[in-house]
Amino acid sequence: MTPDSATALVTGVTGQDGSYLAERLLADGVAVHGLVHRASPDDTHVDGVVTHPGDLTDAEAMGRLLEEVEPDVVFNLGGISSVGQSWDQPGATARVSGLAPLDLMDACLRLQERSGREVRFVQASSAEIFGEADSSPQDEQTPVRPVNPYGVAKATAHLGANVFRQRGLHAVSCVLYNHESPRRPARFVTRKITQGAAMIAQGRLARLELGNLDARRDWGWAPDYVDAMVRAARHVEPMDFVVATGRAHTVRDFVAAAFARVGIEDWDRVVGVDESLVRPADPTEQRGDASRAAEVLGWTPTVDFAELVGRMVDADLDDPPTR
Template identity: 35%
Template structure:
C-alpha cells in the first residue's frame, strides 16, 4: 500500500516524468494531470516504464471546477504544479493562454486547496527568469540580495504566480512553496531549448545527418543542471518543517562555447568551430549575457546538492542521443 498520495500537474513534461519516477520509488501513489491522456502525450512516462503505474486524469488546470473536484476526491498529501506554457516565444504568441495557465491556474490550485484540502503541501515551479534583467551583462542571483525584474511576458506570468503562492501562504497558513528553478536539462527536454538542440545537433553531425549547427550568441552563459537532481529538491522542500522558497540551481555557469566544446569532444571531434555557424536572427537582444544563481541556501537548509556535473550531464545526454541513432 502506498505511503502517500502525490498529485502532479504537468505530468507529461520532462520534470513531471522524472518526479513521477522519483516518487514511485518512494512508494507514493502518483496521480498525474494532463490535458490529453494519450500514449503519445505521455511518452516520457514510457521512457521510465511507469505509464501503467501512474493514475492519469485528464484536466486543464485552467478549469477551476475540475481542479476543485480532483482535490476534493483525492486529498493528496503533496501537490506539485509543474504545468506551464514555458516557451518564451509561445507566450508572446498566446498571451491570454499564458496568463491563464501560468498564473490563473495557480490561484485555482491554491484556492481549491485552501477550501477543500487544507493539509496538502504545495510545490509551485517558479522560474529563475523572474530575476533576469534587460541588457544586463552579468547577473549572479542570491536570494537575499537579488531583485525580481522580469523582462518578458513568460517571466511576468511566473512572477505573478510566485507572489500568489507567497500571499496564500502568509494569509491562510498554507504549506505552499516556490522552487525557483534555473535551467535544467535531460534526454527528455523538448528540442526547442538550446541545450537539447545542441546535443541533438552534435549527434546528428556525428552520424552524418547534419552538416553544421546554426546558433545565436555563443558567449551567453547560463546555469544548467540535471532535471533528475531538481525534482529531488522539489520533494525535499515539501518534507521540510516549515514552508520556504528556495533557488534550485547547479551553482555554476557555462557558456554555449563550453557546451559545444564538451559535446563535440565527447564524440571525438576537436575542431567544433568548423561545424558551427552564428545566425544573428537567433540572438535575443534583451537577454542577460551571463545568468547564474547560488544554491548555497538550499544546500545549508535542506542538505540538497546536485549529483550531476556539467560534464556528466552532457555525457549522459550525448549517450542517449547516440543510442537513439544506433
Template identity: 45%
Template sequence: MGKSALITGITGQDGSYLTELLLSKGYTVHGLVRRSSSFNTERLDHIYQGPQEPGRTLVLHHADLSDGVALVNLLRDLRPDEVYNLGAQSHVRVSFDAPLYTGDVTGMGAMRLLEAIRASGIDTRIYQASSSEMFGATPPPQNERTPFHPRSPYGCAKVFGYWATVNYREAYGLFAVNGILFNHESPRRGETFVTRKITRAVARIKAGLQERLYMGNLDAVRDWGYAPEYVEAMWRMLQRDVPDDYVVATGQAGTVRQFLETAFTAAGLDWSDYVRFDPKYERPAEVDALIGDASKAEELLGWKPRVMWPELARVMVEADIAQLDAELAGTAVRIDR
C-alpha cells in the same frame, strides 16, 4: 498507508523524473494530462505500461490548469498529501510569440491551482515550480533575496505565480513553497530547448543526417544542472516542518558556446565547423547571466548538486547518439538517465 501526490505537467522532463522518485518512495502518483488528439506520454510509458507494485501506482487524469472547477473537483476526489505544480508553457522564446497564452497557463494556472486547494478545503502541501528566469536582468549570483527583474513574458508569468504562492501561504496558511530552479537538463529535455537542441544536432551531424546547427546568442551564461537531482530538491521542500522558498542551482556557470564546444567534442567533432548564427533565435530581451547560490537549500534541505554541466553535456550527447542509432536500426530505446 503510503502518501499520495498530484503532479501537473507530469508528461514533461521534471514530471517524469519526479514520478519515478515518488513511486520509489511508495507514493500513489496522480498526474494531470491535457486531452489531445495525440499521445504525449512517452516519458512515462515505461512506468504506465509496465507492471505496477501494490501501493506504488500511477494514475493519469484528463484535466487542465485553465479549468478551475475541474481542479476543485479533482482535488476533492483525490485529497492528495502533496501537489506539485510543474505545468506551464515553459519555453522562454515561445513566450514572446504567445505571451497571453503563457500568462494564462503559467501565471494564472498557478493561481487557479492555489485557489482550488483553498476552495476544496483539503489538507495538502503544494510545490510551485518557480524559475531563475524571474531574476532576468539582475546580476548574479542570484539567491532567495535577489530582486526579480524578468525579461520575458515567461519570466513575468513565473513572478506572478511566485507571489501568488507566497500570498496564499500568508493569507490562508497553506503549506506552499516556491522552488526557484535554475536551468536543469537531461536526455528527456524537450528537443526545442537549447541544450537538447545542441545534443540532438550533434548526434544527427555525426550520423550524417544534418549539416548545420543554427543558433542565436552564444554568449548567454547559464547555470545548468541535472534534472533528476533537482526533483529530489522539490520533494525535500515539502518534507520540511515550515514552508519556505529555495533556490536550486549548481553555482557553476557556462556559456552556450562552452556547452556547444563540450557537446561536439564529446562526439569527436569541432563545433565551429557546423554551427551558424541565425537572428531568429535571439530573444527580443536577453538574459545575460543566471548563476544560482543554493546555500540555503544545502543548509536546510541537505541538498547538493553532483552532476555539473560539462558531465551533463556528455551524458546528453551519449544518450542522443544511442537513441538515434536505435531509431536507425528500427528498434526502440528507453532513456533511463
C-alpha cells in the same frame, strides 16, 4: 506526512521534470496522480501513475479533481515551458503559468479547510523571474524583475505562493535554474545542440544553426532538481528555495562540450548563428546561489556540467534523432 501513506498530484506529469518526479515518488511509496493536458510526441509516460485529462486553466475542473484525489501534496510543474513560445503567446502564458497556479493554490487551501488536514503545494518557479539581475549569483532575496512574458507568468505564481503561505497553505516555491536530461524536448536549445552533435558525428547533418551563443546559464541535472523539490515539499517549514549549481556556462561552452563528447574539437566549422533565433530579450547571465537549499534541505547537485552534457549526447547517439 509519510511517503508510504501519501498521495501526490503532479501537473505536467508527462514532461521532463514530471516524469522524473513521478518515478521518484512511486519509488518512495507515494500514490501518484498526474494531470495530462493533451498528447504530445515529447510525452514520457510512467507506469503506475493514475492520469487525469484536464486543463490547468479550468479552475472549476481543477477544484473538482482535487476533491476527487484528495492529495497530500500538489506539485505544479505544468504550464508553458518555453521562453520563446511565451513571446508568441504572452496571454496564454500568463493564464497557464501565472494565473492557473493561483487558482490551484486556492483549491488546495479550500480542500485543507474542508478536510481539516494539511495539503502541501510546490510551485516549480524559474530563474527567469529575476530577469537581468543587478548581481550574480542570485538568491531568494534577489528582486523579482522579469524581462520576458515567461518570467512574468512565473513571477506571478512565485509571488502567489508567498501570499497563500500567509493564509495558512504550506506553499513552497522552488526557483529552478536551467536543468537538463535526455528527456528534454528537442525544441529546447540544449537538446537541439546534443542532437545536432550526434547527427553531425554520424554524418546525418551537415550544419547546426543556433541563436545567441554568449548567454550564460547555470545548468544542472534534472533528477537532482526533482530531488530538491521533493525535499522542499517534505520540509517542516514552507519557504522559497533557489535550486542551482552556482556555476554558469555560455551556450558556446555547451556546444563545445557536446562536440567534444563526439570527438569534434573544431566545431565552429559546422555551427553557425541564425539571427532569427535570437530572443527579443535574453538575460546575459543567470547563476544561482543554492546555499539555503544546501543548509536547510541538505541538497547538493550530483552531476557536473560536462557530465550532464555528455549523458545527453550519449543518449542521442544511442537513439538517433530524426529531423
